[in-house]
Amino acid sequence: MSRIYLSPPDTGLADQAAINRAFEGGWIAPLGPEVDAFEVELASVTDRSHGVALSSGTAALHLAMLLLGVGEGDRVLVSSLTFSATLNAIRYVGARPVLIDSTPESWNMDPDLLAEALESGEYAVCIPVDIYGQCADYTAIVPLLAKHGVPLVSDAAEALGATHKGEPAGSFGAMAGLSFNGNKIITTSGGGAMVTDDAEWADKARWLSTQARDPAPHYQHSSIGYNYRLSNLLAALGRSQLSDLKRRVDIRRAHNMFYREALGHLPGVEFMPEAPGNRSTFWLTTFTVDPAVAGVDREAVRLHLESLDIEARPVWKPMHLQPVFAECEVFGGAVSARLFEHGLCIPSGSSLTESQRDRVVTEIRSVFGRA
Numbered sequence: 001m002s003r004i005y006l007s008p009p010d011t012g013l014a015d016q017a018a019i020n021r022a023f024e025g026g027w028i029a030p031l032g033p034e035v036d037a038f039e040v041e042l043a044s045v046t047d048r049s050h051g052v053a054l055s056s057g058t059a060a061l062h063l064a065m066l067l068l069g070v071g072e073g074d075r076v077l078v079s080s081l082t083f084s085a086t087l088n089a090i091r092y093v094g095a096r097p098v099l100i101d102s103t104p105e106s107w108n109m110d111p112d113l114l115a116e117a118l119e120s121g122e123y124a125v126c127i128p129v130d131i132y133g134q135c136a137d138y139t140a141i142v143p144l145l146a147k148h149g150v151p152l153v154s155d156a157a158e159a160l161g162a163t164h165k166g167e168p169a170g171s172f173g174a175m176a177g178l179s180f181n182g183n184k185i186i187t188t189s190g191g192g193a194m195v196t197d198d199a200e201w202a203d204k205a206r207w208l209s210t211q212a213r214d215p216a217p218h219y220q221h222s223s224i225g226y227n228y229r230l231s232n233l234l235a236a237l238g239r240s241q242l243s244d245l246k247r248r249v250d251i252r253r254a255h256n257m258f259y260r261e262a263l264g265h266l267p268g269v270e271f272m273p274e275a276p277g278n279r280s281t282f283w284l285t286t287f288t289v290d291p292a293v294a295g296v297d298r299e300a301v302r303l304h305l306e307s308l309d310i311e312a313r314p315v316w317k318p319m320h321l322q323p324v325f326a327e328c329e330v331f332g333g334a335v336s337a338r339l340f341e342h343g344l345c346i347p348s349g350s351s352l353t354e355s356q357r358d359r360v361v362t363e364i365r366s367v368f369g370r371a
């Protein structure tokens, strides 16, 4: 039996045909008609006026910091429960992350802790993360930030296709970052995008991401630029993948419902909640195992799955527990620490078959049966 992965790329013949078409069109260079069309389609799916196709989601967040003028020593509010890329983008511009713990209701940025932080200091920007495909509580967060005049950049890397109160992930705040990394809902093997309603920011992001070239026939530069643009070939793959977004999200959601029904009754097991008003992509299905109730811990489950070539991973280790970010200020911390200690992500990809899913369930149940 072959290994069951957590969230492998879901690609097919239509994707291959799209890349071939782009190849035959002759636009092998970074720019081209597929990039332009992909940007329009990304803007449409996130209900934005503009999209900028980039080489990664990290690049999108980095450019967002540059466009907002965030710099050395500025303080940036950010979810502690995230992947390091979110904080790396803050550090690239020399700013200082201020970490906000999760609320147990959605595992996302806790608006009460955010309010506390906002009362106690000045901040250049706030980056809530839509963790595991569920939007942060923008209904609470947007007015809080508006009251304090702090711009919002949404990290929607894991949430393309999700909604909050009917509004799409990526539509909140000044700008949002998306990722098309190999493990995401749609993939360009590696890639990302920044989406915004501001034409000037979009233009400036395109300029910065192509080495900030001044308008001149020769190569002239009066700013530091970046090589962050997505290639035309990969944009063709992205377009093909994006055309199938609904199916991809529906399948991940169906996996989640299936796992909840099959495993939700196990003692000590609690699935990541979907907060009212949210429709998550359930990019990854995740749950916590309370060892005092279950008689087994998360690691026993993970190691058993691994011994059978089934990939499962602990929930993100929050940033306030990461050695590289240990010096950062943090508001709260116990909730995401507990999620990391007890949480597990299980195979959730849109190419996961029913028989693979059954195998995952059988093996998880067997660990609990031994308790």
Ligand SMILES: Cc1ncc(COP(=O)(O)O)c(C=O)c1O
Residues within 6 Å of the ligand: 055, 056, 057, 058, 059, 082, 083, 085, 086, 129, 155, 157, 158, 178, 179, 180, 181, 191, 192
């Ligand atoms: C929450 C979050 N933010 C940012 C990123 C960075 O995206 P990329 O890998 O495309 O740079 C990722 C995923 O990789 C992520 O999960």
